[in-house]
Amino acid sequence: MRFDTIIIGGGLSSLVCGIRLQDRGQKCLIVSAGQNALHFSSGAFGLLGRLPDGTVVGEPLKAIGMLPEDHPYSKIGTEKIEAYCKEVPGFFSSCGIDLHPAFTECDVPRNGFRITPLGTLKPAWLAMKDTELLKSREESLGKKALIVNFAGFLDFNTRFIAEGLEKRGTECRIEILKIKDVENLRKNPSEMRSVGIARVMSREENWKSVGNQVREMISGEDLVILPEVFGLDDAVITDWLKEMIPAKTLFIGTMPPSVPGIRAQMRLKKTFEKKGGMFLAGDTALGPVFEGSHVASVRTANLGLLPLEADNFVLASGNLFGKGIDVVPGTVREPVFGLDTVCPAEMNDWCDKDFYAKQNYAGFGVATDKMMRALKGGEVISNLFVAGSEVAGCNSLQEGSGAGVAIMTALYVADNILSD
Numbered sequence: 065m066r067f068d069t070i071i072i073g074g075g076l077s078s079l080v081c082g083i084r085l086q087d088r089g090q091k092c093l094i095v096s097a098g099q100n101a102l103h104f105s106s107g108a109f110g111l112l113g114r115l116p117d118g119t120v121v122g123e124p125l126k127a128i129g130m131l132p133e134d135h136p137y138s139k140i141g142t143e144k145i146e147a148y149c150k151e152v153p154g155f156f157s158s159c160g161i162d163l164h165p166a167f168t169e170c171d172v173p174r175n176g177f178r179i180t181p182l183g184t185l186k187p188a189w190l191a192m193k194d195t196e197l198l199k200s201r202e203e204s205l206g207k208k209a210l211i212v213n214f215a216g217f218l219d220f221n222t223r224f225i226a227e228g229l230e231k232r233g234t235e236c237r238i239e240i241l242k243i244k245d246v247e248n249l250r251k252n253p254s255e256m257r258s259v260g261i262a263r264v265m266s267r268e269e270n271w272k273s274v275g276n277q278v279r280e281m282i283s284g285e286d287l288v289i290l291p292e293v294f295g296l297d298d299a300v301i302t303d304w305l306k307e308m309i310p311a312k313t314l315f316i317g318t319m320p321p322s323v324p325g326i327r328a329q330m331r332l333k334k335t336f337e338k339k340g341g342m343f344l345a346g347d348t349a350l351g352p353v354f355e356g357s358h359v360a361s362v363r364t365a366n367l368g369l370l371p372l373e374a375d376n377f378v379l380a381s382g383n384l385f386g387k388g389i390d391v392v393p394g395t396v397r398e399p400v401f402g403l404d405t406v407c408p409a410e411m412n413d414w415c416d417k418d419f420y421a422k423q424n425y426a427g428f429g430v431a432t433d434k435m436m437r438a439l440k441g442g443e444v445i446s447n448l449f450v451a452g453s454e455v456a457g458c459n460s461l462q463e464g465s466g467a468g469v470a471i472m473t474a475l476y477v478a479d480n481i482l483s484d
């Protein structure tokens with residue numbers, strides 16, 4: 065089988081890259097082994113929240129010039145990133161993913177703040193429509209909040225959220241919802257997760273019952289907070305709840321798995337397939353054939369000896385989390401192509417015993433040239449590009465740049481392939 069481009073990995077970067085390439089007339093294949101980081105994400109996109117030295121960033125574009133030259137943003141350049149930032153809201157909206165209006169109209173990207181499941185604030189650039197984004201730390205959410213949870217749902221910690229809000233001057237009251245179908249989920253603890261509840265909440269009688277119960281519970285509150293678990297693929301539900309509840313209604317992301325993240329991944333995948341792309345789910349790329357400094361084909365675990373050929377390949381298989389990079393004693397390796405990786409020389413420097421300190425392992429990645437083509441033995445592989453969290457040079461966990469790096473590198477790689 066032959067394609068214009070074969071992309072390895074089914075996460076945010078591979079889907080954005082694949083949609084861009086299909087849009088411009090290419091025939092693409094995505095090979096995706098399994099779960100990706102979107103399934104765990106908050107529903108908000110970080111572009112750049114901190115510099116590597118810890119300095120807090122308010123306007124990401126102004127800070128890009130201060131990043132080291134091997135950072136993916138430095139390779140792409142401020143001008144291109146600015147142009148991509150302007151495209152992103154339209155891109156996601158064309159995939160059926162509406163973004164929170166707080167920053168979509170801004171000419172220059174600015175950091176706002178999302179509310180974490182622990183009730184704290186974290187810098188974010190954009191967020192999905194129902195994920196609340198504050199313009200500043202000082203912005204008040206309301207005077208009195210009613211925080212509502214499902215009985216027995218432990219991944220939405222109402223006490224933490226209340227503590228976080230009370231510190232910011234909002235008086236809080238907590239109430240519990242009882243819905244028969246959710247009660248049934250409690251019989252099996254593995255079902256009592258956000259995705260299980262979202263499935264149950266897709267039934268009209270259930271979300272209508274939530275709306276009616278919350279209406280009854282309100283007693284002078286100007287703010288209602290609910291867990292973000294309403295329907296895996298249906299925006300109607302949250303719109304209806306917001307209209308029905310007589311107070312400002314916010315949905316706060318739960319502990320993983322993430323319903324907004326899964327919803328976004330499903331819509332991106334659907335868009336890619338609608339544009340003619342082929343998505344091989346649950347399969348793993350392996351066994352590349354090189355012709356000099358060029359990749360001729362790969363195989364997959366499920367298709368056996370059948371070679372998958374393409375003009376270009378994109379490796380978007382994630383960092384340690386996605387298993388695009390793995391660690392064998394003393395070495396960090398990229399398992400599919402055996403590419404050059406970047407990590408501190410001393411193993412002692414790979415992680416810090418202080419859990420909250422900067423963790424260097426979160427920045428392990430594949431070495432690339434300026435066009436984000438992979439290096440192997442110091443040589444550029446001319447038709448193998450790297451996108452997303454697998455690109456070396458940034459620690460997106462520490463920088464708060466995860467989704468930003470995934471999106472910007474994906475668009476950059478697609479444009480480099482198209483201009484070739």
Ligand SMILES: Cc1cc2nc3c(=O)[nH]c(=O)nc-3n(C[C@H](O)[C@H](O)[C@H](O)COP(=O)(O)OP(=O)(O)OC[C@H]3O[C@@H](n4cnc5c(N)ncnc54)[C@H](O)[C@@H]3O)c2cc1C
Nearest residue numbers: 073075077097098100101106110349382386452453466467
């Ligand atoms: C738990 C978690 C939560 C996060 N939350 C946020 C957030 O709230 N906001 C934010 O801005 N950023 C967040 N990030 C960071 C950001 O979301 C990720 O950096 C970004 O989504 C990474 O996308 P990716 O496509 O590069 O890789 P991934 O999402 O990791 O996807 C890699 C994919 O490649 C597949 N794969 C691996 N090897 C192979 C192979 N050989 N063959 C085929 N497929 C393969 C994997 O199965 C996986 O599907 C989070 C990251 C993590 C880990």
